[in-house]
Amino acid sequence: MGAALRRIQVGSALSAFGLGFTVPYLYVYVAQVRDLGAGTAGVVLAVFAMAALAVLPFTGRAIDRRGPMPVLILAAAVAAVGAAALGVSGDVTTTVLSAAVLGAGTAVMQPALATMLVWCSSASTRTRAFAMQFFLQNLGLGIGGLFGGLIVDTDDPSSFTLLFLIEAVMFVVLGVVAGTVRMPRTHSIADARPTDGTAPKAGLRVLLSHRAMVQLCVLGFVLFFACYGQFESGLAAYGTEAAGIEPSTLGIALAANTAVIVAAQFVVLRLVERRRRSRVIAWVGVIWAFAWIVAGYAGLGHGSQTMATAAMISTYALFGLGESMLSPTVAPLVADLAPESMVGQYNSAFALCKQLALAVGPAVGGPMGATLHGPYIVTFVLFSLGITVLALRLGRRLTPVQDRPSLAPVQSRVVAVSLPTTEPAAAPATPAAAH
Structure with missing residues (x-):
């Protein structure tokens, strides 16, 4: 760095x-x-x-x-x-x-x-x-x-x-x-920094017309709704009410989540950085669906209390594994989709979708996790599988370099060729620019 x-x-x-x-x-x-x-x-x-x-x-x-x-x-x-x-x-x-x-x-x-x-x-x-x-x-x-x-x-x-x-x-x-x-003044970011203090010409209309970005925002909402929006609300309520674990165990589970992220981040990075981003995100949905099934065993199975506690801790750990796969894929993809003058607006739009999910997630998951144990697990297994479907659909709208940035030349700026679908067709036609 x-x-x-x-x-x-x-x-x-x-x-x-x-x-x-x-x-x-x-x-x-x-x-x-x-x-x-x-x-x-x-x-x-x-x-x-x-x-x-x-x-x-x-x-x-x-x-x-x-x-x-x-x-x-x-x-x-x-x-x-x-x-x-x-x-x-x-x-x-x-x-x-x-x-x-x-x-x-x-x-x-x-x-x-x-x-x-x-x-x-x-x-x-x-x-x-x-x-x-x-x-x-x-x-x-x-x-x-x-x-x-x-x-x-x-x-x-x-x-x-x-x-x-x-x-x-x-x-x-x-x-x-x-x-x-x-801040470095390199070719890759020169156009992203207006020098005259004027607002960029692009705006919300351009962002909403960019179908790949809209799909990514929807995917981001589901990601945060199905995971982070449940950590301290629905999943915690489910663990204490359905699985019968002690409240103090939730701290151990969160520690396990963090430990997996810290231990696995760079191992996972080496495995995923040359693979298609959409496929990596799709696998996150599968892993999280399995995590919810493990949580279902903890609260709805007939194992011992020790097994239920171990299952809940494993659920948080599996979420951590998925999170370590998201960090090198989703956030960089937001940047690579943004036109040069809208990097901040694209990042803010995605952060807004994240915040909406964090606000709605506890409101929906909290009551369900506390009382509707079976429907709660089924609902979030389906949401997790929905992540897989949305990620694969998003992959069809990405250029080869956006989906697999290892294909890009070292000095290239991917977002320079990632234009919303309603942009004029006068831009130079290159293989990387074709959706």
């Missing part, structure tokens, strides 16, 4: 480390430590998600017009203010407002960081860049959660204040690191 890319990765890992300090304990902090009740805690979590939905539609255009660096620095500053305010909030109003500020700041960071990675990488190196980011973010989240667990004390509110202040400091560090990055 170049120096710029290294700094971006370090900043991304540090921000994930800060999030790991607080995310697992946010509900407990609001409901029990501040004694604001479960209802307020639910509102805080909902506001955290809704704030992201409110800002992401405007984030992409700001990134494409001003560049990702100033947007990232501003988002880091906003998130730092939100985290610090949340750590000292003692009433409902300030807690909810602080959560909204924190949620908005962290949401904007995602597409800004993704766009910086695109600018600092080429088609041939982007796969590894995004895989490294995913690896470091999960490592940061895991270590942050571990250290946070050593600090928190539900009888001592000041311990949680310390957690949120540490998180705020990590966001400040991210902003400082991002401000020191010298």
Whole structure:
């Protein structure tokens, strides 16, 4: 990696480390430590998600017009203010407002960081860049959660204040690191950075007319709905209610998920980086369908409690294996589909679909996982198989280089030939440009 890319990765890992300090304990902090009740805690979590939905539609255009660096620095500053305010909030109003500020700041960071990675990488190196980011973010989240667990004390509110202040400091560090990055001026990204401060001519209409991107957004929604949207809601409720596992076991299961990602990421990368992206994503659907079947055995089978616990931990581990296959495929594909002047908007649109799935997933999966155990498993087995179908259909709309970036010359920029289907036909006709 170049120096710029290294700094971006370090900043991304540090921000994930800060999030790991607080995310697992946010509900407990609001409901029990501040004694604001479960209802307020639910509102805080909902506001955290809704704030992201409110800002992401405007984030992409700001990134494409001003560049990702100033947007990232501003988002880091906003998130730092939100985290610090949340750590000292003692009433409902300030807690909810602080959560909204924190949620908005962290949401904007995602597409800004993704766009910086695109600018600092080429088609041939982007796969590894995004895989490294995913690896470091999960490592940061895991270590942050571990250290946070050593600090928190539900009888001592000041311990949680310390957690949120540490998180705020990590966001400040991210902003400082991002401000020191010298973005390379290479041929592959020259057109992606407007120099006159004007908004790009392309917009939402162009994005919606790009059928491959629309299909990828639908696929992304299903991916996050069927996996991440269930981790701390439906699957957790199912595990405790149907499988009868102890709540503390959920922490072990999440640790197993992170451990698989950390251990398998680069082994998986070597196996998939020269294969078709659509086929790799299709296999993720198969693996996750099997993971849901294993979860079904845990809650609906007639094995011992030990077997049920092992099955639930295995379910989270299988999800981790699928996640390690997604990191080098989905995020780089978003960048490779984007026209040069819309990289930020494409990243923001995909982040918005992700956030919608994370908001809808718990609302649907939570009640089902707690009460409708059989239908819950069947539903998400079908959703996982739907991932396979959607991925294979998407593969038919990708160019050979978009689907298998190892075919691209080292200095090429794949997105330069990936045009929405309604673009004028006057562009030079090349084999790579044909859908």
